[in-house]
Amino acid sequence: MKLPFHNRRPHILFAAIALVSTNFPANAQKLITSQSKPSDYSPVNIDQLIESAKDIQAAIQSGDIQRQVAAMNRNSALIHQGTPVSSPGRVDIIPVPESVSTTRSVKSSVGRMGAGAGASSSNRRPGLPSSQPIILTQCQSITSPGIYIVNQALANTNGCLQIHDTHDIDIECDPSGQISTDPADHAVAVTNVNGLTINGCTIPGTIYSAVTINKSSRVRITNSHLGWIDVNNSKQSSIINNVIDGYYQQHNSSYMTIQGNTIKTSANEISSAGIITANGSHNLFRDNSVDGSWNGQIDQTTKTGADDGIILQDESWDQIVGNQFANTWDAGIETSGIFNHSTVANNVIRNTSVGIASYYNTSWTGTTVSNNKVQNAYMLLDLVYTPNSTGTQSDTVNFKDNLFEGNELTDPLPSSGSYSPSMVIDFSTGLNGRALAVGKNVMSNNNFGSKSQLPIINPQGAIVDGGGNKCAAGQNSETCIGVNLL
Numbered sequence: 407m408k409l410p411f412h413n414r415r416p417h418i419l420f421a422a423i424a425l426v427s428t429n430f431p432a433n434a435q436k437l438i439t440s441q442s443k444p445s446d447y448s449p450v451n452i453d454q455l456i457e458s459a460k461d462i463q464a465a466i467q468s469g470d471i472q473r474q475v476a477a478m479n480r481n482s483a484l485i486h487q488g489t490p491v492s493s494p495g496r497v498d499i500i501p502v503p504e505s506v507s508t509t510r511s512v513k514s515s516v517g518r519m520g521a522g523a524g525a526s527s528s529n530r531r532p533g534l535p536s537s538q539p540i541i542l543t544q545c546q547s548i549t550s551p552g553i554y555i556v557n558q559a560l561a562n563t564n565g566c567l568q569i570h571d572t573h574d575i576d577i578e579c580d581p582s583g584q585i586s587t588d589p590a591d592h593a594v595a596v597t598n599v600n601g602l603t604i605n606g607c608t609i610p611g612t613i614y615s616a617v618t619i620n621k622s623s624r625v626r627i628t629n630s631h632l633g634w635i636d637v638n639n640s641k642q643s644s645i646i647n648n649v650i651d652g653y654y655q656q657h658n659s660s661y662m663t664i665q666g667n668t669i670k671t672s673a674n675e676i677s678s679a680g681i682i683t684a685n686g687s688h689n690l691f692r693d694n695s696v697d698g699s700w701n702g703q704i705d706q707t708t709k710t711g712a713d714d715g716i717i718l719q720d721e722s723w724d725q726i727v728g729n730q731f732a733n734t735w736d737a738g739i740e741t742s743g744i745f746n747h748s749t750v751a752n753n754v755i756r757n758t759s760v761g762i763a764s765y766y767n768t769s770w771t772g773t774t775v776s777n778n779k780v781q782n783a784y785m786l787l788d789l790v791y792t793p794n795s796t797g798t799q800s801d802t803v804n805f806k807d808n809l810f811e812g813n814e815l816t817d818p819l820p821s822s823g824s825y826s827p828s829m830v831i832d833f834s835t836g837l838n839g840r841a842l843a844v845g846k847n848v849m850s851n852n853n854f855g856s857k858s859q860l861p862i863i864n865p866q867g868a869i870v871d872g873g874g875n876k877c878a879a880g881q882n883s884e885t886c887i888g889v890n891l892l
Contacts, residue, residue, distance in 0.1 A: 539578075542567075545587075548575060556583035556607060565591040573600040579607035579630075586610050592618045593633075596625060605629055611652050619643070637662070655682040656689075665692045671712040673699035679712050679740075680731075684719040691716060691726045698734035700757065714740040715755065720798050722746040732756045737763035737788075738780065743798045747772040755780045761815065762787050766794035768833075771804045777812040786815040786854060787829040793836050802841040805833055805868060814853040828854035828877060829861035829887070831868055848872045849887045863888035 465473040539553040545562035548554065551574040559582070560566050566587045569575060579585075587593045589612040596602060599622040609616045611633015618636045619625055625643035627635075634652035635645065637659050644663040645654060653671060656662060662683075669680040680696035683689055698712030715731025718724060720743040727749060731738035738755030741764040751774065755761045761780030764770070768791045780786050787810070791803055818825055833842055844865060850872025854861070856879060863869055869887050877886035 542577075545585075548572065551575060551601075553578065555580070556585060558582055559584040559586070561586045563588045563591075565593065565595055567594045568597075569594070569599055569602060570597040571599075575599065575602045577602075577604045577607065579605070584608040584610075587612060589613045592616065594618070596620065596622050598622060600624055602626070603628070607631075609633060615652075615655075653677065653680055653682065656684070656686065658685045659683070660686045660688050662686070662689045663692070664694060665690065667694045669694060670697045671699050673701065673710055675710055677712045679714040679717045679734075681716040682719075683717070683721055683724070685721070687722045687724065689721065689724045691724070691729060693728045695730045697732050698758075700733040700735045702757075704735070709735050711735060714738070715758075716740070717742065718745060718748075719796070720744045722748065724748040726750045726753060728752045730754045730756075731758070734758045736760065738783075740764060741768070741770075742794075742796065743767040744769050744800070745773055746770065746804075749773070750775045751777055753778045755783065757782045759783060760785045760788045761813075764789045765792050766796060767791070767799050769798070769800060769804045770806075770808050772807045774809045774811070775813060776809065779814050779816070781816045782819060783815065784819050784821055784826045785828060785830065785858070786813060786852075787831070790830065790832045791836050793838060800840070802843055803833065803837060805831075805842075805844045806846055808847045810847070810849045810852060811872070812851045815855045815858065816853075818855050818858050820857075825858045827860060827862050828858035829863075831888075832862060832864045833868070834864040844868050846870065850874050850883075852876070852887070854886055860885065861888040 462477040465477040539555045541555050541557065542560060543558070545560050545566035547568040547570065549570060549572045551572060553576045556577065556579040561584075564587070566585050567577075583606070585593050585607055586609065591612070592614050593609050593612070594604070594617045596617070596619045598620070601624045602622065604617075604625075604627045606628075607630045609630065609632045614634075615636040616633030617627065618638075619640050620638045622640045623642045625640065626646070627644075627648060628646045629648065631649045632651070635650065635654045637643070637654075637656035640656070640659045640662070642661045643659075644665070645667060646663065647666040648668075650667055650669045652669075654664060654667070654669060664681065671677045671680050677698075680698060681691060681694065683691075696712075696715045698715060700711030701709060703709035712734045713736045715734050715738045716726065716729070718726070718739075718741045721741070722744065723746070725748065726739060728751075731753065732755070734757075736758065737760045738758050739750060739753065739762045743766065745764065746769075750762065755778065758780075761778065761783050762775060765788075768789055770789070775787075789805070793799060815828055818828070833844060842865070845867060847868060848870045851874035854875070854877040856877065858877070860877065860881070871884045871887055873883050875883040875886040
C-alpha cells in the first residue's frame with residue numbers, strides 16, 4: 407500500500423555551466439540556450455570558462471589573495487553574462503563530442519572556485535562590492551553582499567550559516583572547507599536572498615536538512631557534497647553537479663534547475679523519494695542519478711529504501727529528462743494530482759515495481775512520455791485515479807491530449823510465477839460524481855515486451871493507436887495497447 411504523500415517523511419537556470427575536468431580540451435564547446443518562450447539567455451563560451459577556471463586554480467596555488475579576487479571577478483563576468491532577463495523556459499544542452507572529456511570532481515579546487523563573484527566596475531554583477539574576499543573563521547549570520555571563503559571546518563551547535571535579507575553572496579570552499587551543525591538544526595539556512603552561490607563545499611546532513619532555502623531567488627549550489635536539501639517558495643535557482651546524501655525536496659517553487667546530481671537515499675529506513683517537487687511549474691530535472699537503496703524486500707515490515715525515484719505533485723510545464731532512477735520499491739517516476747504540459751523523456755528506470763505511475767487524484771493534460779527505458783520491473787506504466795486528501799481534487803478529472811511514444815519495458819519481473827499486464831490505465835472508479843474528460847491520448851512505437859500480459863484500459867476510447875506498438879507475438883499494434891480488448 408502506498409503511503410499518502412502527506413504522511414511520507416519530508417525529505418536560474420544560468421546560461422552556462424563549466425564542467426571542470428582534469429583535462430582542459432581546447433575544443434570543448436558546450437552551450438546552454440533557452441528553447442521555449444522568448445530567448446532568455448545569451449550563450450556562453452565554455453572555452454573561456456575553462457581558461458578562467460585554470461586561472462583561478464593557479465591563483466589559489468599561489469596563495470595571492472589579490473590574484474584570486476581578480477581571477478574570480480573575470481570568471482563571474484563570464485558566468486553572469488547569461489543571466490536571465492525574462493522567465494526561463496526549457497533548456498537544451500548541445501552535446502559535447504564524445505572525444506571530449508567532461509569528467510568533473512566534487513573535490514576539484516577548480517570546480518570549487520569556478521563561480522567567483524564581482525568584477526571590474528564595468529562588468530561586475532550589480533550590487534557586488536569590489537573588496538577582497540572575507541575569510542570565514544566561525545559560524546555566523548551573513549547579511550552583506552560579497553565574496554566569502556571557507557578554508558576550514560566551521561561548526562556550531564545551533565546552525566552554522568544564516569544567510570538572510572541580502573543579495574549577491576558568493577561562498578567558495580577550498581578542499582578543507584566544511585560547514586556543519588549538530589543534529590538539531592540546519593547547517594546552512596537561506597531566507598529572503600536574491601543571488602547566492604555556494605560552490606565546492608562539504609555540508610553534512612543531520613536529522614534535519616543540511617541546507618534549507620526559503621523565499622529566495624537566483625540561488626546556485628554547485629560542485630558540493632551535501633546532506634538533504636529543502637527548498638520552499640523560491641524561484642530561478644539551480645542545484646547542479648552535487649553529491650547529495652538523502653534527498654532533494656522543493657515546494658511552491660518554479661523555474662528551478664536540478665541537474666547532474668548524484669543522489670542516494672538511506673538504505674536503513676523507508677523514505678519517500680530521492681527527489682520531491684510539489685506545487686510548482688517550469689522546473690527542469692535533468693541528468694540526475696538517483697539510487698533509492700531498496701533492499702529488494704516486498705514485505706512492509708522488512709523493506710527499506712525509497713518508495714520512488716522522483717515524486718511530482720501538482721506540477722505543470724516540468725521536464726524530467728535524461729535521468730537514471732534505480733532501486734526503488736514502488737516507481738521510478740510517480741506523479742500525484744495535476745501533471746500538465748510536461749515532458750518525461752529519455753529516462754532509464756531499473757529495479758522497481760513500476761516504471762512510471764500515478765495513483766492519487768491523477769489528472770494529466772498535454773503531457774509527453776517518450777523514449778523511457780524500464781528494466782527489471784513488473785509494469786511499464788500504471789495510471790489510475792484514486793481520490794486522496796493530498797493535492798488538487800478538481801471537479802473535472804482530465805486524461806487527454808497526452809502522447810506516449812517510444813517507451814520500452816525489458817526483462818519484466820514475474821509475480822507469483824506469472825507476469826503482470828504491461829500497462830494499466832484505469833479511470834473507471836473513485837470519481838465520486840466528478841466529470842471525466844478523456845481522449846486523444848496517442849500511443850505509438852512502444853515496446854511492452856513479449857512476456858507481459860496485455861494491458862488493461864478503461865474507459866473505452868481512452869487511447870488512440872498511433873502504430874508501431876509491440877508486445878506478445880501475433881498481436882498487432884492496437885491489441886498491444888488494449889484498443890481491441892474492450
